[in-house]
Amino acid sequence: MLGGCAGKGEIEDGGITAVRSACPQVAVPAGTGDIxxxxxxxxxxxxxxxxxxxxxxxxxxCGDAGDQVNTAVTFDVIARRTHTEAARDVVLPYFVTVVRGGSAVVAKRVGSVTVHFDAGRDRAQASAAGSAQIARAAATLPDDVRAELTRRRKPGDQDAAVDPLSKPEIRQAVLRVTFEALVGFQLTDDQLKYNAQR
Incomplete structure (x- = not known):
């Protein structure tokens, strides 16, 4: 969950500095991107x-300048239908959820997007949006963990080649402040099963 190089002087004394953002990663969970x-x-x-x-x-x-980290998510829905005789609107439900540490759902909102098919057309497209809000404090590493991750390690040091994230307590601390904003279709159990089996 490291989000890019630090820029000037990014490689120094054989090390690499990376910048971690409080903004959540945005993705579509497996099995929910189609309906x-x-x-x-x-x-x-x-x-x-x-x-x-x-x-x-x-x-x-993402805006992460204040006490709250606000993320606006936008996406497109591309649809296709079999019967094209008449114009038709199809309403599709979707969700935007905030996940902490890769597995804990901390917030979820359900919305809907309307796809309009013109008469005689089998394809249509619509746009939709959602948002996620996270307390900056919840997405900030504790000072002791930050110090351990950024501590300079020199060649010859006993732990110079040891990744700090290999320590369970450090890895758990990083997971606790790692968030994702996930968007997908709000599927029924039967629809999820169909997506998994096709």
């Missing part, structure tokens, strides 16, 4: 596929 609607809804036959949609082009902007 398939069937007609009839209980069928899972390929001939019954009504609408398919995919989340793409996920982008984020």
């Amino acid at each position: 398939t609607l069937f007609d009839p809804a209980t069928s899972r036959d390929s001939t019954a596929i009504d609408v398919t949609a995919t989340i793409t082009d996920v982008r984020s902007t």
